[in-house]
Amino acid sequence: MSLILDPAAQDLLFREAHTANTFTDEPVTDEQVKAVYDLVKYAPTAFNQSPLRVVLVRSAEARERLLGHMSEGNRAKTAAAPLTAILAADNEFHEELPKLFPHFPQAKDAFFSERAVRERSAAFNAALQVGYFIVGVRAAGLAAGPMTGYDPEGVNKEFFADGEHAVLAVVNIGKPGDDAFRPRSPRLEFDEVVTTV
Amino acid sequence: MSLILDPAAQDLLFREAHTANTFTDEPVTDEQVKAVYDLVKYAPTAFNQSPLRVVLVRSAEARERLLGHMSEGNRAKTAAAPLTAILAADNEFHEELPKLFPHFPQAKDAFFSERAVRERSAAFNAALQVGYFIVGVRAAGLAAGPMTGYDPEGVNKEFFADGEHAVLAVVNIGKPGDDAFRPRSPRLEFDEVVTTV
Numbered sequence: 001m002s003l004i005l006d007p008a009a010q011d012l013l014f015r016e017a018h019t020a021n022t023f024t025d026e027p028v029t030d031e032q033v034k035a036v037y038d039l040v041k042y043a044p045t046a047f048n049q050s051p052l053r054v055v056l057v058r059s060a061e062a063r064e065r066l067l068g069h070m071s072e073g074n075r076a077k078t079a080a081a082p083l084t085a086i087l088a089a090d091n092e093f094h095e096e097l098p099k100l101f102p103h104f105p106q107a108k109d110a111f112f113s114e115r116a117v118r119e120r121s122a123a124f125n126a127a128l129q130v131g132y133f134i135v136g137v138r139a140a141g142l143a144a145g146p147m148t149g150y151d152p153e154g155v156n157k158e159f160f161a162d163g164e165h166a167v168l169a170v171v172n173i174g175k176p177g178d179d180a181f182r183p184r185s186p187r188l189e190f191d192e193v194v195t196t197v
Numbered sequence: 198m199s200l201i202l203d204p205a206a207q208d209l210l211f212r213e214a215h216t217a218n219t220f221t222d223e224p225v226t227d228e229q230v231k232a233v234y235d236l237v238k239y240a241p242t243a244f245n246q247s248p249l250r251v252v253l254v255r256s257a258e259a260r261e262r263l264l265g266h267m268s269e270g271n272r273a274k275t276a277a278a279p280l281t282a283i284l285a286a287d288n289e290f291h292e293e294l295p296k297l298f299p300h301f302p303q304a305k306d307a308f309f310s311e312r313a314v315r316e317r318s319a320a321f322n323a324a325l326q327v328g329y330f331i332v333g334v335r336a337a338g339l340a341a342g343p344m345t346g347y348d349p350e351g352v353n354k355e356f357f358a359d360g361e362h363a364v365l366a367v368v369n370i371g372k373p374g375d376d377a378f379r380p381r382s383p384r385l386e387f388d389e390v391v392t393t394v
Contacts, residue, residue, distance in 0.1 A: 002226070002228050002229040002231070002232035002233075002337055003232050003233075003236060003336050003337050003338075004209070004336070004337065004338035005206055005209060005210070005236075005335075005336035005337075006203055006205065006206055008203065009202055009203055009206035009336075010236055010336070012201070012202060013202070013332075014236050014237060014239045014240055015236070015239055017239070017240075019241045029199070030393075031199050032199040033391065034199070034387050035199035035200050036199075036200075037387050037390065037391060038387070039200060039202075039207055039211050039212070040211060041384040041385070041390075042211045042212055042214070042381075042384065043211055043214075043328070043331065043332070044216045044331065044341075044343055046343075046345045048382045048384075050384065050385050050390075052390065053390055053391075053392075054390055054391040054392070055391075055392055055393075055394055056391060056392070056393040056394070057394060058393050058394065059394060062394040096385065096389075099383060100382055100383060100384075100385070101382060102382060102383070103379065103382075121345075123320070123321070123324075124320070124324050124345070124365060127320075127321050127324030127325055127328070128324055128325075128327055128328040128331075129328070130324075130325055130328070131240070131324070131325040131326070131327070131328025131329050131332075132328050132332070134240065134241065134325075135210075135240070135328075135329070135332055138202075139200050139201070139202035139206075139207070140199055140200050140201065140202075141200075141201035144241075146241055146243075148243045148318075148321070159394070168321065182300065184239075185245045185297055185298060185299060185300075186296060186297060186299070187238040187239065187245075187247065187297075188238070188247050188293065188297070190231050190234050190235070192293075193234065193238075193247075193249065193250055193251055194230065194234060194250075194251040194252075194253060195250075195251070195252055195253070196227075196252075196253040196255050197252055197253070197254060197255065197256060197259040197356065
């Protein structure tokens with residue numbers, strides 16, 4: 001085989017992992033979320049800009065506020081998940097660049113003085129980090145239920161009052177419950193995705 | 198520990214993995230790229246839309262065309278890498294949805310008839326897949342050197358003549374060479390990234 005990653009790890013992270021739509025009541029602890037973050041924080045972003053920010057929705061009151069902005073089809077499962085995380089891009093990530101990219105601290109002003117440039121960069125690099133985060137949730141033996149069906153402006157206003165954040169995904173997290181998984185849908189063949197020039 | 202992923206796999210994919218800036222001459226085979234794709238294709242996208250498309254730059258002529266659009270600081274390492282992959286979002290991904298999302302084939306028209314909606318969705322979901330792809334390259338025992346420093350319009354016109362694709366990253370791939378890695382830059386602390394409500 002061309003992969004050197006252990007087959008059990010391949011199964012855990014990719015082959016046997018599925019998006020979950022139901023969860024058991026078993027709580028997801030802060031220690032688990034910390035372990036996920038302490039793993040995936042190492043994965044790369046441009047200029048190490050690390051624009052992903054995470055809001056863990058734990059209180060009943062905050063969950064109620066979130067549900068009001070979710071699409072109808074996502075509401076019941078979000079109400080029932082042991083933990084829901086709001087993943088967002090911080091459009092003011094450049095303030096951290098002198099610390100995050102110490103061998104070229106000028107990057108903050110040289111590349112990211114324009115808001116529109118920052119928004120594009122934050123959206124792409126935080127999306128990379130959403131991908132890493134989903135893999136990390138699986139590394140903790142948990143299932144992720146990422147969703148993009150919600151009112152983004154509503155979520156942004158409700159949870160990021162500073163106006164500097166843009167939600168990218170809302171992710172339910174927990175141990176899979178009864179009938180948690182849809183059957184695996186087909187994937188594109190290699191030749192439909194990859195061309196050589 | 199809160200992670201169930203084997204520590205060796207944690208190291209391979211995240212803790213010990215680094216963005217590489219130099220590579221050995223050892224070739225990266227099509228079999229390796231296929232193995233990477235056949236692993237990461239399972240990771241989730243919204244509606245299973247799978248908008249990522251990959252161009253493997255193998256010929257000297259194609260590499261020369263690419264170099265002309267790379268930022269100066271990325272040119273030498275891209276010229277010397279055993280393999281360079283252009284990762285792009287397919288803005289016409291919805292054509293595949295009846296196959297990719299068979300339990301709701303109407304999604305193609307119900308959600309993705311507008312070009313602007315498709316572009317936003319493709320950019321986010323293909324970026325997730327760029328993240329998965331980088332993890333997959335590492336699963337093959339290879340190092341990735343993802344770059345966002347290039348002229349995107351130039352790359353799009355040069356490699357995607359149909360006008361329907363948007364480049365998201367250019368990634369050098371290979372075994373790390375001499376002095377391949379910068380020292381690890383600091384990461385944000387958990388409390389700087391994660392809040393609880």
